[in-house]
Amino acid sequence: MNSKLSYDIIGLGLFAAVVLxxxxxxxxxxxxxxxTFARYLSLAIVSMALALxxxxxxxxxxxxxxxxxxxxxxxxxxxKLKASGDNLPDFMGWNNVDTLPTLWLPFHSxxxxxxxxxxxxxxxxGLIAIFMFRARIAGVFVAVITLAxxxxxxxxxxxxxxxxxxQNGLTGLAQLTLFGWTIDIYSVSFYYLVGIxxxxxxxxxxxxxxxxxxxxxxxxRDDVERTRYFGYNVATYQTVIFCISAALAGWAGMLxxxxxxxxxPTYMSVSFSLAIVIWCAVGGRESVLAAAMGAIxxxxxxxxxxxxxxxxxxxxxGLMFLLVVMFMPRGIYxxxxxxxxxLRRRGGPAEPVEDPSYDNSLSRKQES
Amino acid sequence: MDVVxxxxxxxxxFASILLIIALGLAIIYxxxxxxxxxxxxxxxxxxxxxxxxxxxxxxxxxxxxxLVFLAVAAAGWVIEKVIVQRLYTRPLDTILATWGIGIIxxxxxxxxxxxxxxxxxxxxxxxxxxxxxSLVMSNYRLFVIFFSLVVLAGxxxxxxxTEFGMKxxxxxxxxxxSECYGIEAKKVYSVTFAYGAGLAGIAGALITPxxxxxxxMGTGLVVDAxxxxxxxxxxxxxxxxxxxxxxxxxxxxFSIVINDTLGRIAVLAGIILLIRYRPRGLFPADTRx
Numbered sequence: 001m002n003s004k005l006s007y008d009i010i011g012l013g014l015f016a017a018v019v020l021x022x023x024x025x026x027x028x029x030x031x032x033x034x035x036t037f038a039r040y041l042s043l044a045i046v047s048m049a050l051a052l053x054x055x056x057x058x059x060x061x062x063x064x065x066x067x068x069x070x071x072x073x074x075x076x077x078x079x080k081l082k083a084s085g086d087n088l089p090d091f092m093g094w095n096n097v098d099t100l101p102t103l104w105l106p107f108h109s110x111x112x113x114x115x116x117x118x119x120x121x122x123x124x125x126g127l128i129a130i131f132m133f134r135a136r137i138a139g140v141f142v143a144v145i146t147l148a149x150x151x152x153x154x155x156x157x158x159x160x161x162x163x164x165x166x167q168n169g170l171t172g173l174a175q176l177t178l179f180g181w182t183i184d185i186y187s188v189s190f191y192y193l194v195g196i197x198x199x200x201x202x203x204x205x206x207x208x209x210x211x212x213x214x215x216x217x218x219x220x221r222d223d224v225e226r227t228r229y230f231g232y233n234v235a236t237y238q239t240v241i242f243c244i245s246a247a248l249a250g251w252a253g254m255l256x257x258x259x260x261x262x263x264x265p266t267y268m269s270v271s272f273s274l275a276i277v278i279w280c281a282v283g284g285r286e287s288v289l290a291a292a293m294g295a296i297x298x299x300x301x302x303x304x305x306x307x308x309x310x311x312x313x314x315x316x317x318g319l320m321f322l323l324v325v326m327f328m329p330r331g332i333y334x335x336x337x338x339x340x341x342x343l344r345r346r347g348g349p350a351e352p353v354e355d356p357s358y359d360n361s362l363s364r365k366q367e368s
Numbered sequence: 369m370d371v372v373x374x375x376x377x378x379x380x381x382f383a384s385i386l387l388i389i390a391l392g393l394a395i396i397y398x399x400x401x402x403x404x405x406x407x408x409x410x411x412x413x414x415x416x417x418x419x420x421x422x423x424x425x426x427x428x429x430x431x432x433x434x435l436v437f438l439a440v441a442a443a444g445w446v447i448e449k450v451i452v453q454r455l456y457t458r459p460l461d462t463i464l465a466t467w468g469i470g471i472i473x474x475x476x477x478x479x480x481x482x483x484x485x486x487x488x489x490x491x492x493x494x495x496x497x498x499x500x501x502s503l504v505m506s507n508y509r510l511f512v513i514f515f516s517l518v519v520l521a522g523x524x525x526x527x528x529x530t531e532f533g534m535k536x537x538x539x540x541x542x543x544x545x546s547e548c549y550g551i552e553a554k555k556v557y558s559v560t561f562a563y564g565a566g567l568a569g570i571a572g573a574l575i576t577p578x579x580x581x582x583x584x585m586g587t588g589l590v591v592d593a594x595x596x597x598x599x600x601x602x603x604x605x606x607x608x609x610x611x612x613x614x615x616x617x618x619x620x621x622f623s624i625v626i627n628d629t630l631g632r633i634a635v636l637a638g639i640i641l642l643i644r645y646r647p648r649g650l651f652p653a654d655t656r657x
Contacts, residue, residue: 060460060463131644132644135644135645135647137643137644137647139459139460140401140403140459140460140463141643141647143403143460143463144403144594144598144643145640145643145644147591148595148636148639148640148643149636149640151591151636152632152633152636152637152640155629155632155633155636156629156633158629159627159629159630159633270587270591274467277464278464281464312475312479314471314474314475315471315472315475315476315479317471318468318469318470318471318472318475319468319472321464321467321468321471322451322465322468322469322472325455325461325464325465325468326451326454326455326465329458329461
């Protein structure tokens with residue numbers, strides 16, 4: 001088992017209490033401060049999405065930022081159209097595009113946009129997953145293919161200036177109107193919207209990891225061949241979790257575009273994609289909750305420390321990441337779990353180890 | 369046709385640079401299964417070492433080569449000893465750890481030397497061009513092509529004609545059994561990593577007169593070089609050479625048929641397809657793993 005369900009529920013409850021009640025109170029319900037925190041929360045969603053595919057199923061997706069970017073562009077396209085009214089979006093005029101491209105037309109509709117932000121990433125993720133996993137591509141090669149896809153996709157977005165705004169991305173966006181509520185991103189209610197989105201995503205993620213589906217995914221992570229011999233269609237499970245992870249990343253991307261009020265190709269850069277991996281690894285990739293907290297912690301640290309050490313911050317981030325990979329391969333979560341186990345072993349009656357393959361599971365599956 | 373010939377030459381020139389970078393990467397990957405994402409930063413270190421030697425000691429690019437090789441190899445050796453060696457049982461984590469090393473090296477150079485672009489003069493005696501009809505070939509690029517072939521030949525000799533090469537091949541075939549025969553696999557790994565890093569350093573030294581030397585220069589190169597390694601096939605030197613030529617040429621020729629960016633996208637798409645259908649590369653070496 002991953003961890004006890006009751007612990008995860010307690011953890012989620014505490015986390016929700018802190019995020020939904022503690023943080024707003026701490027910042028004195030000040031919208032501007034909360035806006036920064038809402039940014040961390042949307043990044044927490046993409047980090048937990050990676051934890052589903054990487055930590056649970058063992059598929060290191062280095063192209064997570066591509067699906068994240070798709071979500072953010074979907075949202076930004078809708079808001080750009082809204083801002084332009086009946087006119088063409090301004091950047092199209094600069095690039096000699098005379099009529100609105102057909103690709104953009106459906107983004108007039110909010111329903112379509114919200115669906116597209118989830119389903120387009122899911123479909124793209126699914127296609128890549130089918131393409132890879134039918135051929136039993138695993139381990140390092142998954143990382144390479146997703147990385148190559150990310151690079152190609154970002155190049156394409158930058159290249160198609162007339163459709164995407166090129167290097168500048170989509171700026172000058174309108175405010176989103178949801179059920180007649182025009183969202184002011186500097187309001188406390190917007191913070192709650194993002195916070196609730198994160199909680200829904202986390203609840204869904206916890207449900208997945210504790211279901212039988214999650215158990216099979218962990219079986220695939222620990223020993224693909226054995227799971228296959230048990231008769232499970234490994235490729236299907238891998239594809240489904242890849243789709244879910246991509247859809248969640250798209251969702252996070254939509255929120256992120258709302259928070260920052262623009263979409264840019266830098267959301268799809270290799271360094272951003274690896275940053276997601278860093279958050280996930282620091283928090284602990286085996287637990288969606290830990291991965292979400294990892295994203296918040298690292299970004300919080302970045303927000304605070306990059307003011308103090310403008311130049312040195314990236315170096316500290318690299319060093320921290322290196323130390324985590326070397327000495328805490330299961331992240332902060334792993335340290336807490338091990339400490340908890342050691343405490344229980346010392347005091348109280350000895351508890352049977354739940355799963356004998358637990359401790360070396362992560363190191364073993366990477367042998368292939 | 370003139371454009372095509374010049375583009376073919378540009379392709380060969382790009383391929384020769386890719387080859388030197390990729391050789392080091394291929395040796396490291398082929399031997400230890402370590403995907404070294406810090407390799408681009410080794411190239412960058414090599415470039416900066418050349419710049420430092422030229423600025424402070426007045427050495428030319430070519431005279432600085434052996435020193436740069438030794439310096440970057442030493443850096444690689446230390447990194448292998450301190451970090452990579454602990455991760456051999458976790459190949460996926462080496463990707464992440466070497467990425468972290470890359471960030472640190474990049475920032476260290478940015479803090480130490482500065483983020484602005486540095487210029488290194490090419491050697492005087494290689495400054496001209498050779499013109500055959502409308503085909504213009506820069507002497508320096510011809511020298512780089514020649515040098516890359518020398519490095520390829522040297523590496524091949526090292527792998528097949530020396531005792532170290534024999535040990536290295538034994539460890540690639542089967543680490544456990546070669547250790548039983550008294551080969552110190554750890555030592556072989558360290559030396560191999562250092563050698564691969566040194567090659568990256570040479571590549572960095574050679575490209576400084578052609579590229580602008582900035583702390584981020586390695587990031588783009590490592591992606592290309594890594595694709596060369598994957599396309600070439602694990603542990604096959606000639607495969608790496610062929611793949612470097614292939615990717616260099618395809619990139620150069622695509623850029624005249626369609627534009628540069630779409631050419632790169634097409635190359636990336638081709639590589640994704642290749643990994644899918646031939647994950648062992650186009651020219652896999654016969655090793656038992």
